Amino acid sequence: MKLSQLFKSRDIIEKPEKGSHHLILAWLIFTGIFIFSIIVAWNENLLIRLYLSDKSYISYAITILYILVAFHCASRVFYISSQINDSKKVEELVRNNENISLQMTDDKVHVNGDITLPDCIVTNFIHDLLNKGTHYPNAADLLSDSNAELIEVYEARLKSPHEIGWFSADIMIKLGLLGTIIGFIFMLGSVANITDFDITSMQKILKHMSTGMGTALYTTMAGLVCSMLATVQYHMLDTSIDDLIQTTKHLAQVYILPKIN
Template sequence: MKEQPEHSLLLRWLILTGLIAFSLLIAWNEGIISQLFHIDQSRISWIIALVYLIVTLHCGKLIYSISLQMNLSREVDRMIKDEDKLDIKVEGDDVFINSNIKLPDCFMSDYISDLFYSNKNMAGGEEAGSPSELIEVYESRLKGPQEIGWFVSDMMLKLGLLGTIIGFILMLGSVAHIANFDVSNMQKILQHMSNGMGTALYTTLAGLSCSILTAMQYHMIDRHVDELIELTRHLTQVHVLPKINGA
């Protein structure tokens, strides 16, 4: 497998965020964003933009954490594979290999520690879960914070559709109380209909765009979480469990 650079997830996210920021700067310079906020009478676009900013900050925090865990877990993977003979010892929350080499505190070393105690309980006759059940607990712990991101992505899409409905209500409401369709009234009607259609289209655009961009970011996180889980599962099944069971 090709070795990835340190903080590869964080670097990819920064590139994506930079491209998004550059695109927004161009859109602002061309007057597209100011036009969007000016025409949108429902102000839903403002809400979508604020929610997107908050969820991007949340995503950045998660990405830094996962990227750091990925780096430390790869270091644990290298340290264990570099040892010809492997003796694992756990003291409290610390994991040592070959008596004096302490593994970095990270997702993988925590899993090895729990796996060690789980097998120790089984050897003592106590009931304990299987390694597959334990890795599922860790996987759930890693993927739990991403659930809010997928929920918000779906919510922004629905907010865009809500803005579409409001826009059409505004558009149709402009002709509801018109009795005389003379030239001056027609101009006002067309103006109101144009504003309502603008609200419908721009809120839909904001909701779709922000929903897609949010989903892209959380998809990046999910892929790297799966990679971290697979790295942990492979190392423990091939290199760690045989040593623990043979201890």
């Protein structure tokens, strides 16, 4: 077996190719399981018990915040998935043409003069490399050294919209802890107003204590669950972006920079 064939088979074993729209499918599976769990919880009256027991109404705020986060995640999933699929098309065009010629026209990149690369992060990165190679034709070291800094800019652009999601996930936990404090205040407030210890008064006190404890526990549970669900989705997005950035780095170093230099 030739050495090139050995490395090729090794790459296939170590890096299995993910299918088209892999991110969307993974997110839909996750969302489907979540919706199924919500339906089961609704049929078992768990959600009704949650919202009726929470006298602070913080669970409502956590739920609304999570719904907004879920819509934001959905929009990012479809965007990142389209970027990944278009980047795969660019990778196939570049890798399958040994004697490839890249031309830049305005904000478009053409392969061999007749094929226009789709608009995606890889195409934009190639466009910037060609632009630098045009303005600094004798600066091969400059292209190689600034390549890492340039790809970090694209990585920051892709991940910066997720900061609001990570912030929201942290806010959900803090809202749950705030509900815990409010619940204990309700519970201890009923004890502080004791004037006598007859049966009727004790029943009222126990009722107020159970209401306060329910508020504390249910808001904490709502905050933790919604925060974990949001974290899983944004971790899924960041992992896909990391894979996309690694693919872009490899394509640029192996196939693009040698042709520019």
